[in-house]
Amino acid sequence: MSSETATDVLDITGWTCPAPLRDQPRIVMGHGGGGTLSAELVQHVFAPAYGGKALAQLGDAAALTLGGARLAFSTDSFVVRPLFFPGGSIGDLAVNGTVNDLAMSGARAAYLSCGFILEEGVETRTVSRVAEALGAAARAAGVEVATGDTKVVEAGHGDGVYINTAGIGLIPDGVDLRPQRVVPGDVVIVSGTIGVHGIAIMSVREGLEFGVEIESDCAALGSLVEAMLAVTPDLHVLRDPTRGGLAASLNEIASASGTGVVLTERALPVPAAVAGACAMLGLDPMYVANEGKLVAFVPREHADAVLEAMRAHPLGRESRIIGEAVAEHPGMVVARTALGGTRVVDMPLGEQLPRIC
Amino acid sequence: MKYIEEFQDPALARRLLDEIHATVTRPWALMEVCGGQTHSIIRHGIDQLLPEQVELIHGPGCPVCVTPLEVIDKALEIASRPGVIFCSFGDMLRVPGTDRDLFRVRSEGGDVRVVYSPLDALRVAQQNPDREVVFFGIGFETTAPPNAMTVHQARRLGIRNFSLLVSHVRVPPAIEAIMQSPSCRVQGFLAAGHVCTVMGMEEYPHLAEQYKVPIVVTGFEPLDILEGVRRTVAQLERGEHTVDNAYPRAVQAEGNPAARAMLEDVFEVTDRAWRGIGVIPGSGWRLSAKYRDYDAELRFSVTDINTCEPAECRSGEVLQGLLKPFQCEAFGTLCTPRTPLGATMVSSEGACAAYYLYRRLGTTPAPATPREATGVV
Amino acid sequence: MCLAVPGRVLEIQERDGTRMATVDFGGVVKEVCLEYLPDLCVGDYAIVHVGFALQRLDEESARQTLELFAELGMLQEEFGDPWETAAIEEAAK
Numbered sequence: 001m002s003s004e005t006a007t008d009v010l011d012i013t014g015w016t017c018p019a020p021l022r023d024q025p026r027i028v029m030g031h032g033g034g035g036t037l038s039a040e041l042v043q044h045v046f047a048p049a050y051g052g053k054a055l056a057q058l059g060d061a062a063a064l065t066l067g068g069a070r071l072a073f074s075t076d077s078f079v080v081r082p083l084f085f086p087g088g089s090i091g092d093l094a095v096n097g098t099v100n101d102l103a104m105s106g107a108r109a110a111y112l113s114c115g116f117i118l119e120e121g122v123e124t125r126t127v128s129r130v131a132e133a134l135g136a137a138a139r140a141a142g143v144e145v146a147t148g149d150t151k152v153v154e155a156g157h158g159d160g161v162y163i164n165t166a167g168i169g170l171i172p173d174g175v176d177l178r179p180q181r182v183v184p185g186d187v188v189i190v191s192g193t194i195g196v197h198g199i200a201i202m203s204v205r206e207g208l209e210f211g212v213e214i215e216s217d218c219a220a221l222g223s224l225v226e227a228m229l230a231v232t233p234d235l236h237v238l239r240d241p242t243r244g245g246l247a248a249s250l251n252e253i254a255s256a257s258g259t260g261v262v263l264t265e266r267a268l269p270v271p272a273a274v275a276g277a278c279a280m281l282g283l284d285p286m287y288v289a290n291e292g293k294l295v296a297f298v299p300r301e302h303a304d305a306v307l308e309a310m311r312a313h314p315l316g317r318e319s320r321i322i323g324e325a326v327a328e329h330p331g332m333v334v335a336r337t338a339l340g341g342t343r344v345v346d347m348p349l350g351e352q353l354p355r356i357c
Numbered sequence: 358m359k360y361i362e363e364f365q366d367p368a369l370a371r372r373l374l375d376e377i378h379a380t381v382t383r384p385w386a387l388m389e390v391c392g393g394q395t396h397s398i399i400r401h402g403i404d405q406l407l408p409e410q411v412e413l414i415h416g417p418g419c420p421v422c423v424t425p426l427e428v429i430d431k432a433l434e435i436a437s438r439p440g441v442i443f444c445s446f447g448d449m450l451r452v453p454g455t456d457r458d459l460f461r462v463r464s465e466g467g468d469v470r471v472v473y474s475p476l477d478a479l480r481v482a483q484q485n486p487d488r489e490v491v492f493f494g495i496g497f498e499t500t501a502p503p504n505a506m507t508v509h510q511a512r513r514l515g516i517r518n519f520s521l522l523v524s525h526v527r528v529p530p531a532i533e534a535i536m537q538s539p540s541c542r543v544q545g546f547l548a549a550g551h552v553c554t555v556m557g558m559e560e561y562p563h564l565a566e567q568y569k570v571p572i573v574v575t576g577f578e579p580l581d582i583l584e585g586v587r588r589t590v591a592q593l594e595r596g597e598h599t600v601d602n603a604y605p606r607a608v609q610a611e612g613n614p615a616a617r618a619m620l621e622d623v624f625e626v627t628d629r630a631w632r633g634i635g636v637i638p639g640s641g642w643r644l645s646a647k648y649r650d651y652d653a654e655l656r657f658s659v660t661d662i663n664t665c666e667p668a669e670c671r672s673g674e675v676l677q678g679l680l681k682p683f684q685c686e687a688f689g690t691l692c693t694p695r696t697p698l699g700a701t702m703v704s705s706e707g708a709c710a711a712y713y714l715y716r717r718l719g720t721t722p723a724p725a726t727p728r729e730a731t732g733v734v
Numbered sequence: 735m736c737l738a739v740p741g742r743v744l745e746i747q748e749r750d751g752t753r754m755a756t757v758d759f760g761g762v763v764k765e766v767c768l769e770y771l772p773d774l775c776v777g778d779y780a781i782v783h784v785g786f787a788l789q790r791l792d793e794e795s796a797r798q799t800l801e802l803f804a805e806l807g808m809l810q811e812e813f814g815d816p817w818e819t820a821a822i823e824e825a826a827k
Contacts, residue, residue, distance in 0.1 A: 026464040030451075203762075207472050207481075211763035276358050276760030280782075281473070282448075282737045339370050339579055341402015344714050346705075349695075350460075353447025354473055356500060356737050356784055357392045357419050358760035360740040360779060360791060363800055372806040379807075393736055420736075446784070474785025476767060499736035503786040506769055514750065551736040554781055554789035577738075580803060606796040607740075607781045607789050616770040616788065 030350020034243030060101040072107035075166035087215025091133030107169030119158035141220035174233040179256035187303035195274040198288035219292030263323035282355035364578035373583035391549035392419025414678035422700035429454035444478035445493040475507040482519040502616035505623035520653040530640035547575040550604040557612025576604035633672030633699035672699030682712040738783035
């Protein structure tokens with residue numbers, strides 16, 4: 001059944017990537033993992049089909065000029081399972097995910113759209129709980145849901161509730177956040193502990209269940225970004241390291257900026273429970289998702305002041321300098337290990353899975 | 358975590374490294390057998406901190422990578438069948454068979470599930486009595502007892518819709534095969550600590566004696582690996598070749614008798630092919646006659662799938678340290694981490710995959726400041 | 735090959751005629767099968783692989799090993815250890 005559709009539909013001539021998608025005639029889970037497979041899907045399928053100048057930025061949000069205003073515009077879809085997890089729900093994620101994407105371009109989210117895709121048979125009470133969580137998160141983030149849509153799919157065609165949100169916000173004057181502005185010497189700061197959201201979700205996932213005393217770090221980062229920009233508008237780039245974790249975000253920045261990144265591994269803030277779960281499942285905290293953290297590349301002369309401002313903010317109390325941008329090994333992320341060795345922190349291919357060896 | 362963090366201490370690592378630097382006078386080639394140790398070595402950059410004379414050859418001890426193509430193809434065939442729930446450890450999902458992997462089977466409608474423990478697969482079978490649940494039983498002596506227990510429990514509880522696709526491998530025959538190779542360069546082994554938690558150390562003295570190689574049972578944290586290297590090098594420098602235990606907190610001489618008894622009951626020794634290496638006599642386990650009913654190969658009649666390994670792949674030579682990855686013609690062209698031909702490219706810690714990644718750095722990673730500071734070369 | 739981690743036994747119970755334990759891995763708690771280590775007690779540490787306790791962790795032996803490491807190269811101590819200094823500087827950055 002796969003043979004007719006496999007090679008005929010996709011025209012692979014003219015593809016430039018040395019590892020084309022031809023070995024993946026169907027979508028696999030990894031295409032949504034935020035790693036190499038996701039990037040290839042965009043590069044080879046979406047961008048050629050409808051890509052323009054704005055899409056080519058490939059940032060968390062697009063920066064657009066419209067009627068003289070500089071707008072940040074972003075969309076994100078949420079398919080998390082289970083719908084409710086320690087520390088949050090799909091409703092919180094749907095708001096915070098898009099608000100954070102906008103925040104990474106320096107914009108404070110003004111309006112959101114919200115599309116619900118519901119599965120036939122899902123309890124109305126469940127939808128109501130999700131909606132209430134979404135409303136509370138929007139109020140907390142200071143953003144208004146301005147438009148929405150609802151569709152229902154047949155039973156068995158969805159996981160109860162899927163949500164898509166899109167958002168717009170204004171980018172303040174003098175703010176220009178993109179990886180191309182990163183230069184060697186920039187200091188890399190992370191706003192707190194890593195891996196918390198991914199482990200919180202995994203702990204309640206079917207077949208893996210484990211007890212852990214952590215909750216998702218899901219939070220809206222708009223006010224933290226404002227506090228940072230108040231120190232200087234001259235930050236170089238911000239990312240929220242969601243799927244693919246810190247490793248994916250840093251690799252994207254390294255690759256788009258043409259600089260190398262060197263991390264000091266022992267500076268990475270990893271909570272004990274995340275370290276424990278990762279040891280047990282054979283995961284690397286750097287590849288585990290976050291939902292309320294950001295990573296910033298800051299000019300060296302502003303690093304101390306920005307760090308101080310971040311630590312003064314409730315969402316940035318555990319901010320730390322974890323590394324720097326370097327001229328060597330452009331496009332690559334390298335970690336200095338606690339023992340004094342080095343290792344390459346590669347772009348994840350797809351999703352991370354528990355391993356036994 | 359207790360008993361992990363203490364064994365990652367940089368200051369103690371430095372003491373071990375100093376000791377190794379002070380001991381070594383000549384070049385030595387050691388093989389760490391286990392993929393978990395290779396992972397730890399790369400993860401912590403240990404190979405860059407050892408004296409230049411100490412070469413670590415990454416051995417064939419990654420169960421995921423050495424699982425033969427033929428067994429992967431059988432797994433893919435079974436997982437594609439309607440009515441089957443195919444359960445596996447996460448690492449097996451992206452190991453390529455001849456033309457696809459388990460992720461792809463899932464995208465084509467197969468019910469492939471990742472489990473943490475084989476007992477979870479048994480639970481899936483209990484919850485889905487109208488479906489056939491198959492567990493992909495791969496691994497070395499460490500993983501074999503959990504899988505054996507699962508089959509034993511299935512039989513005890515009368516769970517008939519459960520079966521095991523078995524591809525278990527054993528370490529000692531692999532060490533023997535490596536040593537028998539006429540061009541073998543390995544002079545000492547870091548034996549796999551977690552294998553020995555189960556099997557103990559009884560299988561090694563005759564190997565050490567016959568091939569005149571030190572075999573040091575070694576753990577997985579950085580200090581454990583350095584201690585394994587230190588003890589192996591010390592033996593080599595003294596001209597000794599005995600079995601030593603550098604992981605005494607987890608390994609007893611007799612191993613785990615209950616687990617070994619279960620292995621005896623559930624499995625029997627068989628010849629087994631290793632991906633990229635070939636058949637090693639007596640190097641595997643299959644279900645014993647008593648448990649044959651639980652053999653997925655028989656239940657799903659896939660015994661006639663016979664896949665040959667690609668001829669271009671020379672990972673067997675790479676595994677023995679005879680060939681550097683870039684000296685292989687397929688390296689970086691036919692064979693990449695996305696389209697691996699052999700074991701050493703399949704695993705991210707495999708020698709070929711590591712070379713593929715690190716060659717982008719342009720050089721081997723720079724020596725760390727601390728080494729410069731002490732002036733040790 | 736085999737990712738196995740040390741955990742501490744919190745609680746022991748029978749399930750379906752199988753000896754199981756709740757084991758703590760640095761704040762993460764998971765059900766573990768004790769069939770291969772029937773004598774394991776609450777408070778003991780065990781090496782756990784894919785949900786099975788495979789060997790008791792000998793805490794006394796672990797302590798001795800660390801002591802042995804600490805005694806290595808004691809002579810260099812009085813001259814100061816440039817590695818440690820470098821590591822401390824690195825951490826302070």
